[in-house]
Amino acid sequence: MIPRLLGPQVEEHLSLFPAVGLLGPRQVGKTTLARAIADSREEGAHGEPGRVAGGLYLDLENPADLARLAEGSGYLKGVKDRLVVLDEIQRAPELFRELRGIIDRRIWGGEQAGQFLILGSASLELLRQSGESLAGRIGYLELGPLDVREVEADRLLRLWNRGGFPPSFLAPSDEASALWRENFIRTYLERDIPQLGPRIPAETLRRFWTMLAHSQGGLWNASTFARSLGVDGKTVARYADLLVDLLLVRRLQPIHVNVRKRLAKSPRLYLRDSGVLHALLGIPDLDYLLGHPVAGPSWEGFAIETLIRAAPDRLTPPGFYRTATGVEIDLILEVPGPRRWAIEIKRGLAPRMGKGFRIALEDVKADRAFVVYGGDDRYPVRGGVEVIGLRELALELAAL
Incomplete structure (x- = not known):
C-alpha cells in the first residue's frame, strides 16, 4: 500500500x-x-x-x-x-x-x-x-484520494485517468479500474446515501451526478439542472449540497475584488476525483480521454484539487476570479505572508496566456502568477508569470 x-x-x-x-x-x-x-x-x-x-x-x-x-x-x-x-x-x-x-x-x-x-x-x-x-x-x-505527491512522476497520467482512490489507481488494468469505479458509484447510490437519510431515487441522483460530470468546472446554475431533472431549484440545490457534504464534489467560490466590473457570483462545481468523473462519462482509458471534449475541464479539476490539497490548511478558502466578459483566473490562493497566488491551468505542453489572464492579474493584484501545464520544465514568461508543472507547484505549496 x-x-x-x-x-x-x-x-x-x-x-x-x-x-x-x-x-x-x-x-x-x-x-x-x-x-x-x-x-x-x-x-x-x-x-x-x-x-x-x-x-x-x-x-x-x-x-x-x-x-x-x-x-x-x-x-x-x-x-x-x-x-x-x-x-x-x-x-x-x-x-x-x-x-x-x-x-x-x-x-x-x-x-x-x-x-x-x-x-x-x-x-x-x-x-x-x-x-x-x-x-x-x-x-x-x-484524507483525500492519492495525489501527484504520493505517486511516481511517470504515473501522473495514470493518476489523472484512473483517479486517486487506491483500489482504482492500483488496479491491474484499466478495465479492472473502471469496473471498481462503477461499483464504487453504485454502492454510494444504492447503499451509502440511503443509509445517511436522504430519500433520493438512485437513478435520479446518478443522472444529476452525471450532469455535473458533463459540466465539470462550469458555473452553477440550479435552474438548468432542475429543468433537466424535472424538479425545482431547491431540490436540485439539495442534491448538490449532498455530494459536496460527501466530499465527492468541490464547490469553488468566486472571489470579489474592488474593481468596477460585473463579477461572477455563482460558484464552480468540480467532481473531486477525476477517475469517478471519467467513470460517470463512460471513458474507458487514457487514449479515449485525450480525444474527449471533457479532457480540458477534467485536467483543470484534477489540477485544482491537487493544488488545494497541497496548500497549507491555514489558508483562506480558495476561489476563482471571473468577470461578465470572460476575464478569469482558474484558481486563487491566499498563502501565508499573506500573499495572493493566481494560477491558470492549461493541459498542453506549449501553454499560451491570453489577454484576459493578464487583465485578471491586474484586477486581483496577484503577488505571484503561475501557469500550470502538462510538462515538467519551469520557466518565466513576460509579465512576471512562471510556467510550471503540476507536481512542482504542489510540492512548493506543501513546503510553505
Whole structure:
C-alpha cells in the first residue's frame, strides 16, 4: 500500500487533541491509515508525552463491534490508556455524547491527548454530531484520494485517468479500474446515501451526478439542472449540497475584488476525483480521454484539487476570479505572508496566456502568477508569470 502523506499530521493532531476526526469519502484509505497508526502504538508508549499505549480498532458497521458499544461508556472506560479507533461513527451518533463525558473525566484526571481517532465518510453528519458534543476537544483532518505527491512522476497520467482512490489507481488494468469505479458509484447510490437519510431515487441522483460530470468546472446554475431533472431549484440545490457534504464534489467560490466590473457570483462545481468523473462519462482509458471534449475541464479539476490539497490548511478558502466578459483566473490562493497566488491551468505542453489572464492579474493584484501545464520544465514568461508543472507547484505549496 502507498504510504499516505497525511500520516504525520494525524500523529501530530493526536498529540494535541483528545479526539481526532479523520474525514474522507469511502475507500480512500482512512481505515488502512488508522489501523497502521493504531498498530504502531506499542505497550509502554503511554509513558511518552502526548501518547496513548496500544491501539483498539472498532468498526461500527460490524455487528459484533457495534454490540460492544451498546452501552458505550462502560466498554470504552475499560480500554483506558489505549488509542481507540471508531470507524464509520455516523452509524452510531449517540456515541458522541458518551465520548464527551469520557474525555472530560480524563482531562480532569490529567490525561489529554490521543484518546480517540474517529473516522467518517460524511463530513456533514460527522461535523454536526461532533460539533454539538466535542467542541474544543476534537481536531479535524481530511484524507483525500492519492495525489501527484504520493505517486511516481511517470504515473501522473495514470493518476489523472484512473483517479486517486487506491483500489482504482492500483488496479491491474484499466478495465479492472473502471469496473471498481462503477461499483464504487453504485454502492454510494444504492447503499451509502440511503443509509445517511436522504430519500433520493438512485437513478435520479446518478443522472444529476452525471450532469455535473458533463459540466465539470462550469458555473452553477440550479435552474438548468432542475429543468433537466424535472424538479425545482431547491431540490436540485439539495442534491448538490449532498455530494459536496460527501466530499465527492468541490464547490469553488468566486472571489470579489474592488474593481468596477460585473463579477461572477455563482460558484464552480468540480467532481473531486477525476477517475469517478471519467467513470460517470463512460471513458474507458487514457487514449479515449485525450480525444474527449471533457479532457480540458477534467485536467483543470484534477489540477485544482491537487493544488488545494497541497496548500497549507491555514489558508483562506480558495476561489476563482471571473468577470461578465470572460476575464478569469482558474484558481486563487491566499498563502501565508499573506500573499495572493493566481494560477491558470492549461493541459498542453506549449501553454499560451491570453489577454484576459493578464487583465485578471491586474484586477486581483496577484503577488505571484503561475501557469500550470502538462510538462515538467519551469520557466518565466513576460509579465512576471512562471510556467510550471503540476507536481512542482504542489510540492512548493506543501513546503510553505
